Amino acid sequence: MESDDATLLRRVARGDSGALTRLYQAHSGRLFGYLLRLAGDRMTAEEILQDTMLAVWRSAGTYAGASTVTTWLFGVARRQAYNRLRGTPPPSPSEPLDRADPAPGPDELAIAAAGGTPVASAIGDLPDHHREVIGLVFVAGLPLAEVAAVLGVPVGTVKSRLHHARAALARTLATQGVQE
Structure with a gap:
């Protein structure tokens, strides 16, 4: 599949909008789940996903193959x-979420599968660098080496952050009386 993605990206670099559509179809679900975790609300995540695909359209020719297409x-x-998100305050908890699409996104489905609201609350309490690793590993499903490449840190740092995030989640859930 990765060679197919690289082929698609080369076609995007040559201006093939159909190839961009296929890349979007293949990766938008995981990208959206990750962006939803970062942005905190569905509408902003959708906007960032569109910005991402526009940036891919414009910069596909810069892909040098040093990482997988997914990592890139x-x-x-x-x-x-x-x-x-720089300088943009997170949405207030009292602000209503966009209700246009009531279907849960990939992030909500992953959190629900992991135990629902107590888990989501515990993840929300993690520091940003731990939440980001949790999102890339468990929501986006990226291997640790790809997470390291995305974050620009060594694999050992990813492992450490993941370990500390899991430990913090376990402690929080244990104090709430939630079964793991």
Whole structure:
């Protein structure tokens, strides 16, 4: 599949919008789940995903093959998210969420599968660098080496952050009386 993605990305670099559509179809679910975790609300995550795909369209020719296409896409998404969210306060808990699409997204499905609201609350209490690793590993499903490439840190740092995030989640859930 990765060679197919690289082929698609080369076609995108040549201006093939159909190839961009196929990349979007293949990766948008995991990208959206990750962006939803970073942004905190569905509408902003959707906007960042669109910004990401526009950036992919514009910069596909810069892909040098030093990482997998998936890693490269998550790196683009991460940069777009940080550009968009820089200086933007998170949505207030009292603000209503966008109700146009009541279906749960990939992030909500992953959290629900992991135990629902107590888990979501515990994840929300983690520091940003731990939440980001949790999102990339468990929501986006990236291997640790790809998470390291997206974040620009060594694999050992990813492992350490993941270990500390899991330990913090376990402690929080144990104090809440939630069964693991």
